[in-house]
Amino acid sequence: MVKDWQYSKRNQQCSDCEHSFTDGEDVFSMLRMFEGDLQRADLCRACFDARDESTDVVYWRTSQHENRQALRLDFDMLLALLEKLLADERDDRKDLSYLLSLLLVRHRKLRLERVQMKGPQEVMLLRKTRTKKTFAVESREMTDERRSELSKQLTELVDPTKEANI
Numbered sequence: 001m002v003k004d005w006q007y008s009k010r011n012q013q014c015s016d017c018e019h020s021f022t023d024g025e026d027v028f029s030m031l032r033m034f035e036g037d038l039q040r041a042d043l044c045r046a047c048f049d050a051r052d053e054s055t056d057v058v059y060w061r062t063s064q065h066e067n068r069q070a071l072r073l074d075f076d077m078l079l080a081l082l083e084k085l086l087a088d089e090r091d092d093r094k095d096l097s098y099l100l101s102l103l104l105v106r107h108r109k110l111r112l113e114r115v116q117m118k119g120p121q122e123v124m125l126l127r128k129t130r131t132k133k134t135f136a137v138e139s140r141e142m143t144d145e146r147r148s149e150l151s152k153q154l155t156e157l158v159d160p161t162k163e164a165n166i
């Protein structure tokens, strides 16, 4: 299992079959949740088509010759990712939404407007900076270990050189 994915270690092979990509070949870059871990993967078309779709978080198509820097997730992509995660009812996706929203607040891309209770559940209402777009994100309880592991995985997506600090 490719648990310790790091951006800086991205190689030129398919994450699943180790096929070496050729110049100009389509590469499917994705984030997936596998056994509770957030992973970054780069797949060839065959592996992408054969993947277990239930692990998908988000994917995008790139090609082998693109500049590696362009593959870094920017904040607009992270906001789009948050929106997608919020439509998913699975617990691990909710944990990820919560930590991702905290990360976006820390980077001043989202602002906390207020916290409200939805039954027993605390929900943070966040607004995208300088827009009227809002996100309702459940506050999640998780163990310190789980929190720091997911935070680390998320932070590496944004900036692999930084230590997790969500």
Ligand SMILES: [Zn+2]
Pocket: 014, 015, 016, 017, 018, 019, 043, 044, 045, 046, 047, 048
């Ligand atoms: Zn492959």
